Amino acid sequence: MATTNFAYQYKMASVLVKLIVINAAVFLVVHLGSFFFSISPQYLTRWFVLSDDLDTLLFRPWTLITYGFLHFGFFHILFNMLWLYWFGQFVLNLFTGKRLLTVYLLGALFGGLLFVLAYNLFPVFAQSRGYLIGASGAVTAIMIFIATYTPNTEVRIFTFTVKLWHIALFLFLFDLVRIPTSGNAGGLMAHVGGAIFGFVYATQLAKGNDIGIWFENFMDWIVNLFTPRKKKPFKKVHRTTQPAHKRSKPKETKSEHQKKVDGILDKIGKSGYESLTKEEKDFLFKAGKED
Numbered sequence: 001m002a003t004t005n006f007a008y009q010y011k012m013a014s015v016l017v018k019l020i021v022i023n024a025a026v027f028l029v030v031h032l033g034s035f036f037f038s039i040s041p042q043y044l045t046r047w048f049v050l051s052d053d054l055d056t057l058l059f060r061p062w063t064l065i066t067y068g069f070l071h072f073g074f075f076h077i078l079f080n081m082l083w084l085y086w087f088g089q090f091v092l093n094l095f096t097g098k099r100l101l102t103v104y105l106l107g108a109l110f111g112g113l114l115f116v117l118a119y120n121l122f123p124v125f126a127q128s129r130g131y132l133i134g135a136s137g138a139v140t141a142i143m144i145f146i147a148t149y150t151p152n153t154e155v156r157i158f159t160f161t162v163k164l165w166h167i168a169l170f171l172f173l174f175d176l177v178r179i180p181t182s183g184n185a186g187g188l189m190a191h192v193g194g195a196i197f198g199f200v201y202a203t204q205l206a207k208g209n210d211i212g213i214w215f216e217n218f219m220d221w222i223v224n225l226f227t228p229r230k231k232k233p234f235k236k237v238h239r240t241t242q243p244a245h246k247r248s249k250p251k252e253t254k255s256e257h258q259k260k261v262d263g264i265l266d267k268i269g270k271s272g273y274e275s276l277t278k279e280e281k282d283f284l285f286k287a288g289k290e291d
Contacts, residue, residue, distance in 0.1 A: 049066075049132065050115065050132040052130060068138045084135065102219075108137050111191065115187075136187060140190075141198035148165070172191075
């Protein structure tokens, strides 16, 4: 009964809540699995983390998205989900859940791409190799997206009133200055990638250009692939028969009917109404009533 109730609540929940539940569920599965079966989390997630190696990425392209649902430890997922919930609510106040999901997934995608490019193009990362996990890039995309779209929205933090763009700018600059000295430079690059995407998406959307619509259509296509088509119920048609003497004769077509009326009217014009036969008078009378 409790399972059924939970399933119903999940079904009725917003996209924001579903994203948090999915992240939490993946975290529990990985860490409980490693605890009960003595399997390292790295072994369980090796097919879903994002590698900086281009050859590995070529054979595991899905990791550009799946890494955004994995987390190192409790505080890693806790703070990511708190930021996601807080900024996600602002997005849902203005947009649909599908738009929020688009920003989240594409934020993870572009954050992952910048991570891979940085590790393969920037000399400072030449001696570094690693993997990327965490929803930080996706959450940063949501944060920058809503702060760019509605920068003057005010929020209350303790006794201070600040605007969304103040918070977003502070967190973004905080990530930038930590890149050279942080041991998590790859993760911070993912933050930057997500932030760039969120900023571009919001500015283009404000101009009337929805650069994420292609991804929403792609998600709809994926969903339709796994949605069973409902068969229309078979409609049984009952045929009634009538005796031959009661079957009505086929009606004359409109053109034939009109031609006959025009012929009678021409006859009246030439010879007068009295020249019509009884059948013609009756026909003209019925035609007048039908019109």
